[in-house]
Amino acid sequence: MTASTTHEQSLWKLIRDIRFGMLTTQTESGDLCSTPLTTQNRKEDEGQVLWFFISARSETVRDVLVRPKVNLAYASPADDRYVSISGRARLVNDPQQKQALWSTLSQAWFPGGVDDPDLALLAVDIHQAEYWDIKSSKMVQLFKMAQAAITGKPPTHLGEHEKVRLG
Numbered sequence: 001m002t003a004s005t006t007h008e009q010s011l012w013k014l015i016r017d018i019r020f021g022m023l024t025t026q027t028e029s030g031d032l033c034s035t036p037l038t039t040q041n042r043k044e045d046e047g048q049v050l051w052f053f054i055s056a057r058s059e060t061v062r063d064v065l066v067r068p069k070v071n072l073a074y075a076s077p078a079d080d081r082y083v084s085i086s087g088r089a090r091l092v093n094d095p096q097q098k099q100a101l102w103s104t105l106s107q108a109w110f111p112g113g114v115d116d117p118d119l120a121l122l123a124v125d126i127h128q129a130e131y132w133d134i135k136s137s138k139m140v141q142l143f144k145m146a147q148a149a150i151t152g153k154p155p156t157h158l159g160e161h162e163k164v165r166l167g
Helices: 003-016 059-066 095-101 138-151
Strands: 020-026 032-038 049-055 069-076 081-092 119-134 159-165
Touching: 003 081, 003 119, 020 049, 020 059, 020 081, 032 049, 032 059, 049 059, 049 095, 059 081, 059 119, 095 119
Parallel strands: none
Antiparallel strands: 020 032, 020 069, 049 119, 069 081, 081 119, 119 159
């Protein structure tokens, strides 16, 4: 197993339990806009693609059609896990993939089910990711930060920080 594969597995483990990501797109005027979306991936071996259901009429869809470079941010402050993912978004017209990802929770947003005309499937092909996974306890973190404040040197070894290139 290569270091890259290990980092990819760590990335998937970090976002697996964080259901919501903030998708940042660039509007036609050049402004950045973030939208919360629910990650639909069911398993970690779905390649280097994140899947989302989104309203076909949304501004986000219009944004990615013009400027497909996006960023996704995932955070679990209680667990000290943070992930930033850069990639390219694309709309996918695949009824079988919609069916495979569908859940009863999706019904609340798209009452017409997988055949709802407003249901669009958004894929984000991951190019690179950066993550921070703080493994130290809160007490250790506070101690190291106090030590850093006294010594004037930044705290070290609070956790894992990696950049992962996927695409």
